Amino acid sequence: MEKLNRKWMYERLEGRLLRKEFTIGVRGFIDFAKQHRDFQESSKIRCPCSKCKNVPFLDVESVRQHLYKKGFLNDYYEFVCHGEDFDSLKVSDEPSDPYVDMIIDAFGQVDGDPMHEDIRNVDEEPNPQVKKFFEMLAAAQKPLYEGSRLSVLEMASRITSLKCEYNLPHRCVDRISSLISEVIPDENSMSKTYYDTKKVVKGLELPHEKIHACPKGCMLFWKDKAHLEKCSKCGGGGGERYKKTSRGKCVPAKVLFYFPIAPRLQRLYATKDLAHEMQWHSQNPRVSGTLAHPSDSEAWKHLDNTYKDFASEPRNVRLGLCTDGFSAHGKFGRQYSCWPVIVTPYNLPPWLCMKKPFMFLSLLIPGPKNPKGNLDVYMQPLIDELKSLWEVGTMTYDVSTKQNFKLRAALLWTVSDFPAFGMLSG
Structure with missing residues (x-):
């Protein structure tokens, strides 16, 4: 199926009737999905409607009716769960999970992972922190059991994600893990308890x-x-x-949560595809006089012209910061204003730099009231780290070039409404 403009997927109705383009597109989608091995093995395909979200396998007619009534799930322009670009994207055809998708996107396919080749053929030895991370990945890539499509790491990350999403108690996860271990073949590496599962994914954790x-x-x-x-x-x-x-x-009495941004920036360069994308701004010339990326702005160009030593290394990161308050308990709960401070790297291409995985929560300022003039007090750890990243930098391993380099960062913009801007500016 050709990758054409798929706006038809989200233009379902015209008045109360289905649009002709939508019905034709659904027919083409189903014809394409029938070519996938899931249909050939079970005569069923995953249902990509806004309710099922590619989790259940249904017969073709049920999928068609679901799409007619509910439409497609958001942003499903590439039919990766139905075989599209399966080999090139290296995406698992298991149900989509945001936490696991981020791991798969970052570290590649489980079987025959190209990252293993990078580790064996490094031109320069990774720094100890990254080396430990790579070793953890290599150890966790073994299959759950012989013939399994899931690795120990992916299974552990899915269980951890489900526990967080549905707020499952530890004992419930223990029982689920034990049940799965009994169902799959005896010679398996399935964690029996949530404690063991946490040990598998512990290497993925970032400090706070x-x-x-x-x-x-x-x-x-x-x-x-x-x-x-x-x-x-x-x-x-x-x-x-x-x-x-x-x-x-x-x-x-009050606790500020701080999530250092340097390890998160280092993790971007420890993942092969993202390490290359972090230099997109310097490797993709654009039409003069157009604003297609933050690097086209006058602020970015002024920084490059003023600090040429910083601009000479395209891997140095330009950051944006935003903050605002929200009620953690919802509209009908008690009044409690919590203030997250989010930092975003703008080196990435336009279609990635504003995606959720790259919006790093750096501070979580507790309530119950907004910080007002004391916002700068809570910002101290972040400002201290930003100064260090600008003046000194941090040693980082670039897996795309297989070399260590000194990563520096500059805060270019802050984004907020006027009340929050007044707090940020002191």
Whole structure:
């Protein structure tokens, strides 16, 4: 099936009637899906309607009726779960899962993974952190059992994702894992408990910090003030670091969650396809006078002209930052304003740089009220890291060139509404 413009997929109705283009497109989609091995083995195909989302296998007529009534799931322009570009995209035909898709996109196909060749044929030894990450990947790529299409890593990541998505208790995951282990062949590497599953995916984890803060937002108990028990500004007037629960246990009064961005940028260069895409802005000349990418902007060009040593390394990262408050408990819950601070690398091509996997949560500022003039207090860890990335940089392994290099980063833009802009500017 040719990759034509598939706008017809999301232009289903004309008034109350199905559009002719849509019915013709559905017919073509089903004819294409019939060529996939799933249909040849079971006479059924995955249903890509907005409700089923490629999870259940249904007969052709049921799929047709579902698409007529509900339409296609969002952004399913490439029929990867029905065999389109299966060999070139190297995407598993298991049900789509955002967490697992990100792993597969980053690290490639499980069987015969080209990353293994990169590890064996490196021109330069990866730094210890990346080397440990590669070794973890190689160890976890063995199949779940002989003949299985799933690796130990992919199975563990799917179970972990399901637990988070549906908030399953640990004991429930233990029972599910035990049941799966009994169903599949005896000679298997299936984790029997959630504890064992977490150990498999632990190497994928990225660091985070919990930093205690003054309940009034005056200061952070961080760095040279990490040993204090009371706020050095407001003292005992509500600035105590800990509070007692109803059971008499001391817990932090307010906690700031900080997710360092340097390891997340390093992870982009540890994945083969993304490492190449991070240089897209310098390798793809565009029509003069057009604005098709942030690198076409005057701000980007001004930075390159002013700091030529920074611009000489195309792998250095230009960042954007945005923040705003939201109610964590929804419209009908109690008033609680939580402020996430999100950092985005703009080196990536336009169709990737605003995707969810590349919008890095760097700070989660707790409520219950908005930080107002104290936003800069909570921003301290991020600003400190951004200064370090600009002045010093961090040693990073580029898997596409098989070399270590000094990665630097610059914050180009902040994006926010006017109230948040007033807080960011102090």
